[in-house]
Amino acid sequence: MTLSCLTHNIGDLLAAPLPEADPLVSAVQYDSRKVTEGALFVAVPGEAVDGHRYIPEAIERGAVAVLGELPHDDLSVPYIQVTDSRKALALISATFYENPADRLTLVAVTGTNGKTTVAYIMESIFAAAGHSAGVMGTISTRFCGKEETSTMTTPESRDIQDTLARMADAGVTHAVMEVSSHALALDRVAGCAFDAAIFTNLTQDHLDYHGTMEIYGEAKRQLFEGHRKKGGAAVINMANEHGRHLTETLTGTVFPVGGDTGALTADHIEVAIDGIKGEFVTPEGRTPFASGATGRYNLENILCAAGAALSVGIPMDAVVRGVAAFKVPGRLERVDTTCGRHLFVDYAHTPDALENVLSTLRHLVPGRLICVLGCGGDRDRTKRPLMAGIGAAYSDLAVLTSDNPRSEAPEKIIEDMVPGIDGETSFRYEPERLSKDFSRKGYVVVVDRREAIGLAVASARPGDTVLVAGKGHETYQIIGDRRLDFDDRKEVLKAVEDRR
CATH class of the missing domain: 3.40.1190.10 (Mur-like, catalytic domain)
Structure with a gap:
C-alpha cells in the first residue's frame, strides 16, 4: 500500500502538507525495535518514553517513512507531521489492515x-x-x-x-x-x-x-x-x-x-x-x-x-x-480442596468490586469470613483506605498485605490503607498472636503476600470462608521492576497442604 493511500483519512490531523514522495509501505509500527524494511514508523509520545527519540533507530532498521508530532526537516525519508500521532496511528492501522x-x-x-x-x-x-x-x-x-x-x-x-x-x-x-x-x-x-x-x-x-x-x-x-x-x-x-x-x-x-x-x-x-x-x-x-x-x-x-x-x-x-x-478464571473462583473450608480467589481490586464480592459471600456462606486484600502501588491512592474499610467491615478477619507494590514500599501502601478501618469495631491482631480461634472481629497486617495467604488459611476453621482478593487470574507479582511468578490459587493450595 502506498503512503498516500495509507494516510488518505487523516487529513484533519495534518499539521503540515503531505510529502511528495509516495513509497510503498509494507508494515506499520510504533515500536522502533519491531520496525522492518519498508515500514511506516509512527512516533508516539508516551508518559515514560517519547517515540520521537527513536526515529533514527527506526530509519536505520528500514523505515521508508515516519509520522510524528514534532517538526522534522532533516530526515532521509518522507515525514508526516500531525497534531495527534496516537489517533493517526489508529486510523492508519485500520486502513492498512483493511478495516x-x-x-x-x-x-x-x-x-x-x-x-x-x-x-x-x-x-x-x-x-x-x-x-x-x-x-x-x-x-x-x-x-x-x-x-x-x-x-x-x-x-x-x-x-x-x-x-x-x-x-x-x-x-x-x-x-x-x-x-x-x-x-x-x-x-x-x-x-x-x-x-x-x-x-x-x-x-x-x-x-x-x-x-x-x-x-x-x-x-x-x-x-x-x-x-x-x-x-x-x-x-x-x-x-x-x-x-x-x-x-x-x-x-x-x-x-x-x-x-x-x-x-x-x-x-x-x-x-x-x-x-x-x-x-x-x-x-x-x-x-x-x-x-x-x-x-x-x-x-x-x-x-x-x-x-x-x-x-x-x-x-x-x-x-x-x-x-x-461460561466460567471465568480468577473471578470468585473456588479453589477446590477437601479441607472443609470455602476458599475463593477473586480479581476484586476496586472498592465497588470488593464490596460486591464480600457482601455476596457474607450472605451465602456459613461460618466466619476471612479476606486477604491489598492495593496496587503507583495507582490511585485515594481508594486505599476505602478498600481496607470495606474489607474490615464485611470480614470477621481482614488480612492486609501486598498486591503489586511496583515502585512503592509495600509497608507504605498498607499504612495508607489502615486509616480506613474503624478501630472501635475492628481489633488489630499481631500475626504471631493470631490463631484459628480468634474471637474478636479484627484485622492483621502481613506484608508478605505468601505469608498472608498462609495465615488466612491457617486461621480458618471448618465451615469458614477465605477470600483472597485483588489479583485473581494473575500469575505474577510486580515488586519494583521485577515481575515475579506468583499465583494466588497455587498459594492457597500450598497453604492448605502446609497446615495438614
Missing part, C-alpha cells in the same frame, strides 16, 4: 468492573449459537483454539487492528473486546466500529490517571458516541446510576438491561453459593436461565451480555445455553 472490524460482528464492553466476565459470557453465547468467536481482553486474546496472554486490557491501536484482521482471516465471525477508559482516552479504538457497545458500571478507579470521576465517566462515554456502527446498540446496565444517566443522554439505539424498565430484565431470582437461576424477561415473554456464577453483581453481568447478544441477533435459546456454560 477488519467491518468483517466481524464486533461487540465492545466497557465499565469499571465486570468487563472480563461479560466478555467470557459473550464468548460462550457466541459459541452456543454456533459462531466462531474471538475475544480480546484482560486475561488473554483467544480465537480458533489459540490463546495469547494479555499484557493490558486493551492493546495499542495497531495491535488491535492486527488481531482483528487475524481473527477475520482465521474464520472468526463474532468477536468481543474489552475497552478500558485508558484506551478510549488514548484513541486506541479509533477506526473500530462496533455492532454493540456495553456499559457495565462506573465506580472509583483509575483516578491517578483521569483525575476526577467526571473525566473518567466522559472517557467511558466516548465508546457510545463515536464508535458504534449505524444501528449499533448501546447496551446499558440500568442498575448503575451512571448507566441510567447514559440512557437519558445517548442518541441512537439504546438497549437498557436490568432495573425495572430494561428491554431485558430478570425475575424470580435465586442466588446461592453454587450459582444463580431465574427468568429472563423480554417483551416476547419469559425464559428460565441458570448459571454457575453467583452474586447479584454477576446477574448484572449476565444481563449485559445477554442483552448485547440479543441486540446482534443471537436467539434466546443460545443465550441461555451460553449463560449456563
Whole structure:
C-alpha cells in the first residue's frame, strides 16, 4: 500500500502538507525495535518514553517513512507531521489492515468492573449459537483454539487492528473486546466500529490517571458516541446510576438491561453459593436461565451480555445455553480442596468490586469470613483506605498485605490503607498472636503476600470462608521492576497442604 493511500483519512490531523514522495509501505509500527524494511514508523509520545527519540533507530532498521508530532526537516525519508500521532496511528492501522472490524460482528464492553466476565459470557453465547468467536481482553486474546496472554486490557491501536484482521482471516465471525477508559482516552479504538457497545458500571478507579470521576465517566462515554456502527446498540446496565444517566443522554439505539424498565430484565431470582437461576424477561415473554456464577453483581453481568447478544441477533435459546456454560478464571473462583473450608480467589481490586464480592459471600456462606486484600502501588491512592474499610467491615478477619507494590514500599501502601478501618469495631491482631480461634472481629497486617495467604488459611476453621482478593487470574507479582511468578490459587493450595 502506498503512503498516500495509507494516510488518505487523516487529513484533519495534518499539521503540515503531505510529502511528495509516495513509497510503498509494507508494515506499520510504533515500536522502533519491531520496525522492518519498508515500514511506516509512527512516533508516539508516551508518559515514560517519547517515540520521537527513536526515529533514527527506526530509519536505520528500514523505515521508508515516519509520522510524528514534532517538526522534522532533516530526515532521509518522507515525514508526516500531525497534531495527534496516537489517533493517526489508529486510523492508519485500520486502513492498512483493511478495516477488519467491518468483517466481524464486533461487540465492545466497557465499565469499571465486570468487563472480563461479560466478555467470557459473550464468548460462550457466541459459541452456543454456533459462531466462531474471538475475544480480546484482560486475561488473554483467544480465537480458533489459540490463546495469547494479555499484557493490558486493551492493546495499542495497531495491535488491535492486527488481531482483528487475524481473527477475520482465521474464520472468526463474532468477536468481543474489552475497552478500558485508558484506551478510549488514548484513541486506541479509533477506526473500530462496533455492532454493540456495553456499559457495565462506573465506580472509583483509575483516578491517578483521569483525575476526577467526571473525566473518567466522559472517557467511558466516548465508546457510545463515536464508535458504534449505524444501528449499533448501546447496551446499558440500568442498575448503575451512571448507566441510567447514559440512557437519558445517548442518541441512537439504546438497549437498557436490568432495573425495572430494561428491554431485558430478570425475575424470580435465586442466588446461592453454587450459582444463580431465574427468568429472563423480554417483551416476547419469559425464559428460565441458570448459571454457575453467583452474586447479584454477576446477574448484572449476565444481563449485559445477554442483552448485547440479543441486540446482534443471537436467539434466546443460545443465550441461555451460553449463560449456563461460561466460567471465568480468577473471578470468585473456588479453589477446590477437601479441607472443609470455602476458599475463593477473586480479581476484586476496586472498592465497588470488593464490596460486591464480600457482601455476596457474607450472605451465602456459613461460618466466619476471612479476606486477604491489598492495593496496587503507583495507582490511585485515594481508594486505599476505602478498600481496607470495606474489607474490615464485611470480614470477621481482614488480612492486609501486598498486591503489586511496583515502585512503592509495600509497608507504605498498607499504612495508607489502615486509616480506613474503624478501630472501635475492628481489633488489630499481631500475626504471631493470631490463631484459628480468634474471637474478636479484627484485622492483621502481613506484608508478605505468601505469608498472608498462609495465615488466612491457617486461621480458618471448618465451615469458614477465605477470600483472597485483588489479583485473581494473575500469575505474577510486580515488586519494583521485577515481575515475579506468583499465583494466588497455587498459594492457597500450598497453604492448605502446609497446615495438614
